[in-house]
Amino acid sequence: MQIYFQKAFVQLSKLERWQWLFVVALLLISLPQELTAQRGTKIRTVVIDPGHGGKDPGAVGRRSKEKDIVLDVALRTGNYIKQNLPDVQVIYTRTKDEFIELHRRAAIANENNADVFISIHCNSVGNARVYGAETFVMGDHRNQANLEVAKLENAAILLEENADDQYGGFDPNSTAAYIALSLYQSTYKSQSIMLAQSIQEQFTKRVGRKDRSVQQAGFLVLYRTTMPSVLVELGFISHSNEEAFLLSEEGKVYMASAIYRAFKSYKQDFERENALPPKLTEEQRAILAPDVAKQELADRKPSAKKPVVAETEEALVFKVQFMTNARQIKVTDKRFSKLSEVEFYEHNGLFKYTSGRFDHLSAAQSHQQLLKQQGYGDAFVVVFKGNERISMEEARGMKTFR
Ligand SMILES: [Zn+2]
Incomplete structure (x- = not known):
């Protein structure tokens, strides 16, 4: 390195002094950034959260329980990621039929410094004709339907023993309680939306599910995570055809591979846009590899300050x-x-x-x-x-x- 700098100095000493200073300044500005840009811009850890479990069945259909379908789809999703993206660590909040508190699920993601959090659920409503897949990000619900989904999912805390302490007396059934949640502004909202869009695109274009699109509402499980986070509703087990689809081997494989592909595409986009080190300028290359760039730089000395x-x-x-x-x-x-x-x-x-x-x-x-x-x-x-x-x-x- 020292030799490079000496050579570079001999070569650059022919240039005006300010140009030399300019080059040094450029190096000082850009090299530390390159290091910063390479740190923390790869997606290395994903936490997959199968909703409910144990004493909390989640939604209950005629033939199914939400907790069983989502565990199956979550484990398959994680397996696809492990098999095809070996640089990604997959962590589950549960791998068996057990009750995990909502705050604990977020804590697992935070403690493991996860880059992405995906919570997987199934929906259920009184109207048996409603069906389709939707993906939520944390935010202000715009309609009653989205508020109802949040209420259903947050009701899991009623089965927790220290819920009052953990959630500051939050009542999952009180609409007023959601006003406080709606004030929440996530730093990761745009990335969460990107991931959610990617998931919906896979569900609808590749698996042919009805698109209920990207939605937002106040979910306690997303409230405390400190990374891009989404809550997937695979479909309505209150709709008999959709329940049959989600119970079938084919349905589980399709939905899990859709989430895997969406994650992969999000990861690729994210890393492409964030992780590439800045391309060195010709002046910088001249310093780092003077033999290669020497002639090039000498040829255009008067215009060194003005790239063509x-x-x-x-x-x-x-x-x-x-x-x-x-x-x-x-x-x-x-x-x-x-x-x-x-x-x-x-x-x-x-x-x-x-x-x-x-x-x-x-x-x-x-x-x-x-x-x-x-x-x-x-x-x-x-x-x-x-x-x-x-x-x-x-x-x-x-x-x-x-
Ligand atoms: Zn659920």
């Missing part, structure tokens, strides 16, 4: 996405007052909010760190060509990528 941009390719704009919302929020909203250059774009019916506009990836990554420090733990860099969001992979292949 191909006229034919549109310039890229890097932004930091920090929030996804189902409803449109004005960029002048109070909650954005501390953020710079807030903009939004629409994708899949959701409004995605970004801060900052940069022509360098490394500058956007600095801004990402800043947003993380401000509490937007799941902020990540996105890249646009004109008004169109493109993948980081596509951007890296462009001449205008810096």
Whole structure:
């Protein structure tokens, strides 16, 4: 390393002093970020939570109990992940028919520093014609149906012995109790929504289930997790055909493989967008590997400060996405007052909010760190060509990528 720096100095000493300082500054700024970017941006641990168990059967259908179906589907999902994604550790909150308190399920995920939490359930309602699959994220319920789902799932705490202490006297049957839960703002909401969308896409497009889409409500089991978290409702065991499907071998295999594929796709997207180290500039490469880049740099010394941009390719704009919302929020909203250059774009019916506009990836990554420090733990860099969001992979292949 020292030799590289000496060689580089001899070579760079021909440049103006400020250019040398510029290069050093670039290194100082970008190298620590590269280390940061590589840490904690891989999805290594998933906690799979089969709902209910033991004395709590969950929903009860004509032929089935929720606790049995969800345990089976959860174990299969975990097996697919273990078999196909060996770099991921799978942890279950239960692997047999036992009662686990809701707060304990979240604690298992938090204690194991999980990157993703997936709680698996089945639904049930009085109207036997209602069917379909839906995936919830923690949030403010928008309708009575979603509130009812949360009430049913949260009722598990009534079987817990120290529920009053554990949940501050929370009454799962009182609508008023959900007002406090609705104020909850998850740092991981946008990522939870992405995972939930991925699961719904698999359920509907690959398995052909009726799409009840991504929903939100106040679930105690999601309330305390500190990572992207979703609660899957596989279907209604109060609907006889859906119950039969979920009881069948085929149904369990399909639903488990759908959750596995959704997890895999979420993991790939997440890691692609977050984990790649920033591409080194030519100046940085000259320092790290002077023999390779020497001639290249010497050839273009007058323009070293001004990278050549191909006229034919549109310039890229890097932004930091920090929030996804189902409803449109004005960029002048109070909650954005501390953020710079807030903009939004629409994708899949959701409004995605970004801060900052940069022509360098490394500058956007600095801004990402800043947003993380401000509490937007799941902020990540996105890249646009004109008004169109493109993948980081596509951007890296462009001449205008810096
Ligand atoms: Zn349940």
